[in-house]
Amino acid sequence: MPKYGNLDELLLKLKGTTFIDNDQYCDAVFDLIENFPAEPVRQEVHAAWRQMDVCEQDENVYECTACGFALQLIVGTPEDNQYNGCPRCLATMDLDAKGAEG
Numbered sequence: 001m002p003k004y005g006n007l008d009e010l011l012l013k014l015k016g017t018t019f020i021d022n023d024q025y026c027d028a029v030f031d032l033i034e035n036f037p038a039e040p041v042r043q044e045v046h047a048a049w050r051q052m053d054v055c056e057q058d059e060n061v062y063e064c065t066a067c068g069f070a071l072q073l074i075v076g077t078p079e080d081n082q083y084n085g086c087p088r089c090l091a092t093m094d095l096d097a098k099g100a101e102g
Contacts, residue, residue: 010036047091049078066091 013032047066054061060073067089073081084093 042090045089045091046095047086047089048093048095049083064089064091064093065095 010032013036014029045066047064049062049071050065051059052061052063052070060075060077062071062073062078063069064071064086067086069086069088071078071083075081078093085091086093
C-alpha cells in the first residue's frame with residue numbers, strides 16, 4: 001500500500017547527517033527512508049447510492065455502487081439523511097447511480 005510522509009523533515013535529516021564515503025551515504029539514505037514515519041494513503045473512491053428493488057414494502061434500501069453496502073432508511077433518501085459517503089468503503093458519493101459525475 002502506498003504511504004506518505006513529510007518530505008521536508010526527511011531532507012532535514014539527510015542534510016544533518018555526516019558521511020565518510022559513498023557506500024555509507026547510500027546505506028544511510030536507504031535506512032532513513034525505510035525507517036521514516038509514514039502513513040498509508042487511502043485511495044480515493046467515488047460512487048453513488050443506487051436504490052434497490054428488494055420488495056414492494058422496502059422502498060428505502062440503497063446500495064453503494066463501489067462496494068455493494070446496503071443502507072436501509074426509515075425516511076428519505078441518503079442525501080436527505082446526509083449520507084455523503086459509504087460507511088464500509090468510505091467512497092465519496094458524488095456520482096449519479098449510472099456512474100456519471102453528479
